[in-house]
Amino acid sequence: MPTVSRRSFLKNASLTAASVAFPAVVKSANPNSKLQVVSVGANGMAFSDIKNIGAHAAVKYVGFCDIDSQRFDKVDEAFPGTQHFTDFREMYAQLGDKFDAVSVGTPDHMHAKAAIMAMRLKKHVYCQKPLAHTVWESRQMRLEAEKAGVVTQMGNQIHSAIEYRLGTRLLKEGAIGKIKEVHSWVAVTGNERNKRLEPLPGAPVPANVNWDLWIGGAPMREYAPCYHPFIWRDWQDFGGGALGDFGCHILDPVFTALGLNAPLTITARNSGINQHIWPTTEEVEYVFPGNQLTAEKTLKVTWSDGGLRPDRKLAKMPDNLELPKSGSLFIGELGNMVLGHVAGPRLYPTEKFTGFKYPKEQGLSHWHVWVDACLSGSKTSDGFHYAGPLSETVQLGNVATRFCTGPIDSRTGDPLEPKILEWDAEKLSFKNFPEANALLTKTYRKGWEI
Numbered sequence: 001m002p003t004v005s006r007r008s009f010l011k012n013a014s015l016t017a018a019s020v021a022f023p024a025v026v027k028s029a030n031p032n033s034k035l036q037v038v039s040v041g042a043n044g045m046a047f048s049d050i051k052n053i054g055a056h057a058a059v060k061y062v063g064f065c066d067i068d069s070q071r072f073d074k075v076d077e078a079f080p081g082t083q084h085f086t087d088f089r090e091m092y093a094q095l096g097d098k099f100d101a102v103s104v105g106t107p108d109h110m111h112a113k114a115a116i117m118a119m120r121l122k123k124h125v126y127c128q129k130p131l132a133h134t135v136w137e138s139r140q141m142r143l144e145a146e147k148a149g150v151v152t153q154m155g156n157q158i159h160s161a162i163e164y165r166l167g168t169r170l171l172k173e174g175a176i177g178k179i180k181e182v183h184s185w186v187a188v189t190g191n192e193r194n195k196r197l198e199p200l201p202g203a204p205v206p207a208n209v210n211w212d213l214w215i216g217g218a219p220m221r222e223y224a225p226c227y228h229p230f231i232w233r234d235w236q237d238f239g240g241g242a243l244g245d246f247g248c249h250i251l252d253p254v255f256t257a258l259g260l261n262a263p264l265t266i267t268a269r270n271s272g273i274n275q276h277i278w279p280t281t282e283e284v285e286y287v288f289p290g291n292q293l294t295a296e297k298t299l300k301v302t303w304s305d306g307g308l309r310p311d312r313k314l315a316k317m318p319d320n321l322e323l324p325k326s327g328s329l330f331i332g333e334l335g336n337m338v339l340g341h342v343a344g345p346r347l348y349p350t351e352k353f354t355g356f357k358y359p360k361e362q363g364l365s366h367w368h369v370w371v372d373a374c375l376s377g378s379k380t381s382d383g384f385h386y387a388g389p390l391s392e393t394v395q396l397g398n399v400a401t402r403f404c405t406g407p408i409d410s411r412t413g414d415p416l417e418p419k420i421l422e423w424d425a426e427k428l429s430f431k432n433f434p435e436a437n438a439l440l441t442k443t444y445r446k447g448w449e450i
């Protein structure tokens with residue numbers, strides 16, 4: 001009998017299953033009919049993904065990797081006996097053909113390395129948001145997924161939740177007419193977690209932490225208790241500040257509903273930035289090409305964070321209501337929609353929408369959508385073909401934040417000479433400020449190049 005690789009077995013099994021009934025794969029007595037998954041990261045959001053992906057009846061976890069030996073407690077309780085690893089490169093090499101898919105839940109600066117290595121091995125990938133740490137990496141994620149032909153999904157799970165599905169459906173169906181402008185905002189600040197401008201002095205590395213592997217491709221620096229876990233987000237070398245953290249969530253319904261892809265121009269202003277930390281407050285203005293859903297030839301989308309948000313009067317909401325702390329405001333020709341971050345859509349002015357019948361919508365498990373697609377070979381709506389351009393846009397905002405700062409008018413807080421970056425998405429470069437191109441990527445520590 002010819003030998004059949006696990007991969008082709010799974011593919012064939014799922015094709016047969018798709019033509020009869022999907023659960024045939026799940027019910028198969030062959031243990032190989034399960035999707036064998038590993039996780040890079042075993043705690044924090046990585047564990048939330050592990051729990052949710054692992055709740056699918058057709059999933060078996062076969063490896064957990066974490067650089068911190070004290071962070072396996074939750075996975076050991078939930079999936080006892082699964083093998084531990086410290087270095088994902090060794091996990092991939094050792095498990096070889098014994099795994100089909102990877103969930104990546106590391107800090108942002110390591111997403112691309114872990115995910116691209118996996119895709120080159122033809123593994124399906126679920127990768128946390130933002131898809132990658134830079135514009136260039138976000139582009140490579142899309143291209144590698146295309147080349148490998150694997151099933152991918154970004155971990156902005158609200159994409160599949162009923163709130164965003166209903167909001168995007170209403171916008172697509174024209175509930176507020178063609179869209180004139182969009183405002184998106186988040187309440188957190190870019191240096192919320194550390195509330196400092198410079199790193200703490202170096203300290204001894206805790207015995208449980210492999211600092212060299214945590215740093216990975218970033219420039220080496222001494223360990224200090226202001227990075228791992230969780231608070232790495234504030235630092236430019238590891239995270240993306242408020243926009244990097246929340247842009248792929250909050251701009252996702254804007255992209256999905258309005259079919260956006262790449263901006264034409266980007267400009268930014270902020271409360272001040274150094275080479276270490278993201279600013280406390282920022283505003284990024286994107287201009288996108290218009291389409292059949294927009295009122296004009298172009299569409300302005302304004303992002304703000306750190307306490308900035310649009311004037312509530314724009315929404316034409318009742319006087320006793322406030323805009324949510326985080327979310328989006330869509331201004332349409334026939335009315336406005338407020339879509340709070342993980343909240344249902346609200347249409348204003350109220351009197352215009354009295355008696356409006358909201359269609360019935362369903363929420364899905366974002367994780368199971370990916371597992372099902374891996375098993376059936378279908379495409380997800382939040383695959384890297386979509387998540388790549390969304391993440392590029394988010395990271396372009398961060399490039400603008402680092403580049404567009406200049407002398408500020410002390411009375412108004414506006415830049416004296418606003419720099420408007422003109423983007424050439426095809427060429428992956430700026431048309432008018434070539435010196436900003438260097439910020440599209442980063443230098444990798446030797447041995448960690450992509």
Ligand SMILES: NC(=O)c1ccc[n+]([C@@H]2O[C@H](COP(=O)([O-])OP(=O)(O)OC[C@H]3O[C@@H](n4cnc5c(N)ncnc54)[C@H](O)[C@@H]3O)[C@@H](O)[C@H]2O)c1
Pocket residue numbers: 040041042043044045046065066067068071086088105106107108110128129130155156157213214216228229230231245
């Ligand atoms: N989708 C969401 O709602 C959501 C929420 C929180 C975080 N996130 C994203 O999840 C990712 C992780 O964020 P977090 O808050 O859980 O961070 P965290 O620092 O709390 O957890 C990261 C985990 O990965 C481990 N880790 C770090 N580097 C590693 C490496 N090279 N190899 C293996 N393991 C490694 C850490 O030890 C830790 O257990 C980020 O990309 C973040 O943006 C998404």
